[in-house]
Amino acid sequence: MNRKPVLKQAFVSSLPVLMGYTTMGFAAGVLLATNSGVEHPALWAFLTSATSISGALQFMLVDWIQKAQPMLEVALLTVCLNIRYSMYGLSLVERFRGLPIAKKLYLIWSLTDETYALEVENKVPPGGDSILYCLTLAALNHCYWIIGVVSGALAGTALPFPNKGIDFAMTALFLVILTDQCRECRNRVYAAVGLLASVVCALVFGAGRMLIPSIILMLSALIVFRKPLEKLESWRPGGRS
Amino acid sequence: MSGTSTEYLLLLTAVTAVVTFLLRALPFLFFGTGRRPPALVLSIGKVLSPAAIAMLVVYCFACYVRDRAPADHLFGLAEIAAAVVVVALQLWKRNPLLSILAGTAVYMTLVQTVIP
Incomplete structure (x- = not known):
C-alpha cells in the first residue's frame, strides 16, 4: 500500500494546528522563562511540553512553580484541567483495538483536543492506513507543541522585555475556554455551579487556599444536585425551554 | 522544597x-x-470541565484582588477592561489566539503605563 498520500494528507490536516500550537506554545514558553524563576527554562519547557502536551496545564505550571504548590494539589488540579481527555478515548476505543502496545500507548499519550478532533474527522485518503494517519498527525502535533514552548522559553530568556502583566495570558486562556464552553446552553449551568462554589471558597479561604475546597464543594454539588441541574440545562431566562 | x-x-x-x-x-x-461507563461517571466527566474552568477564572481574579489592592488600582479597571476585550473578541471572532494576545497586550499596556 502506498504510504505517501496518507503522510501528505496528515501533514496538510495538521497545518492549522501548526499555527495554533506554535503561537500558543510560544506564549506559554515566554511566560515560563520570564515569570517562573527556573534556572534553565528551555530545558524545563522541553521536558514539560514533551511529556504532558496540554495547553492550559502548560500555563498553570508557571503559577505552581512560583508557589511551590504541594503535589497533591497539583494532581487534583491536573485532573480538573484535563478531565475532558478522559472522554475522548470513548470514541477511539474501537479504532485503536488490537494495535501493538507501543503504537497504542503513543496514540493515547498524544491525545490533545486538536489531535482528537482530527483523528475523529479521519480524512485519510481512500484505501489508506488510518492508524498510520493518526500516528503521523499525533507526532506532527506533538512536535509543533514542543517547538512552540521551547522557542518561547528561548525567546523569553534571550530578549528581556518589560513583562509586567504578561501573566494575564493564563487568565485570558481560561476566559476563552469558558466563553466557548458557554456557547452551549447546558454548560452554562455547570459553569455557574463552579463560579458560585469558588466565589464562596475565595471569600472564606482566600485566594491562596481556595482551590481544594472549591473542587470538593463543586464536585459534591454536581453529584448531589445532578437531577435538578440536568433539568436546568434547557432553561432559558424568560423563555420556554 | x-x-x-x-x-x-x-x-x-x-x-x-x-x-x-x-x-x-x-x-x-x-x-x-x-x-459503557456508569452514568454517573459519564455525567461528571461532561459537567466537571465547565465548572472547573469557571473556578480557575475566579481563582485568577481572586489572586488579582489579593495581589493588587483594588482601591489602589482603580478597582480592578485594568483586569476588567482586559477581560472584556478577551470575551468580546472571542464571541465576535472565535479566534482564541487573537483574543488571548489582544487581551494580554491591553493588560500589559495598562499596568505598565496607566494603572501601575
Missing part, C-alpha cells in the same frame, strides 16, 4: 505527565471491551 529546585521541577513534570496520561488512558483501561 522551593518551586524552582530541580527535585520539585522533576516531581512536577512527572506528576502532571502521569496524571494527564492516566486521564487519557481511562477509557482504554476500563471500557476497552465494549462496556
Whole structure:
C-alpha cells in the first residue's frame, strides 16, 4: 500500500494546528522563562511540553512553580484541567483495538483536543492506513507543541522585555475556554455551579487556599444536585425551554 | 522544597505527565471491551470541565484582588477592561489566539503605563 498520500494528507490536516500550537506554545514558553524563576527554562519547557502536551496545564505550571504548590494539589488540579481527555478515548476505543502496545500507548499519550478532533474527522485518503494517519498527525502535533514552548522559553530568556502583566495570558486562556464552553446552553449551568462554589471558597479561604475546597464543594454539588441541574440545562431566562 | 529546585521541577513534570496520561488512558483501561461507563461517571466527566474552568477564572481574579489592592488600582479597571476585550473578541471572532494576545497586550499596556 502506498504510504505517501496518507503522510501528505496528515501533514496538510495538521497545518492549522501548526499555527495554533506554535503561537500558543510560544506564549506559554515566554511566560515560563520570564515569570517562573527556573534556572534553565528551555530545558524545563522541553521536558514539560514533551511529556504532558496540554495547553492550559502548560500555563498553570508557571503559577505552581512560583508557589511551590504541594503535589497533591497539583494532581487534583491536573485532573480538573484535563478531565475532558478522559472522554475522548470513548470514541477511539474501537479504532485503536488490537494495535501493538507501543503504537497504542503513543496514540493515547498524544491525545490533545486538536489531535482528537482530527483523528475523529479521519480524512485519510481512500484505501489508506488510518492508524498510520493518526500516528503521523499525533507526532506532527506533538512536535509543533514542543517547538512552540521551547522557542518561547528561548525567546523569553534571550530578549528581556518589560513583562509586567504578561501573566494575564493564563487568565485570558481560561476566559476563552469558558466563553466557548458557554456557547452551549447546558454548560452554562455547570459553569455557574463552579463560579458560585469558588466565589464562596475565595471569600472564606482566600485566594491562596481556595482551590481544594472549591473542587470538593463543586464536585459534591454536581453529584448531589445532578437531577435538578440536568433539568436546568434547557432553561432559558424568560423563555420556554 | 522551593518551586524552582530541580527535585520539585522533576516531581512536577512527572506528576502532571502521569496524571494527564492516566486521564487519557481511562477509557482504554476500563471500557476497552465494549462496556459503557456508569452514568454517573459519564455525567461528571461532561459537567466537571465547565465548572472547573469557571473556578480557575475566579481563582485568577481572586489572586488579582489579593495581589493588587483594588482601591489602589482603580478597582480592578485594568483586569476588567482586559477581560472584556478577551470575551468580546472571542464571541465576535472565535479566534482564541487573537483574543488571548489582544487581551494580554491591553493588560500589559495598562499596568505598565496607566494603572501601575
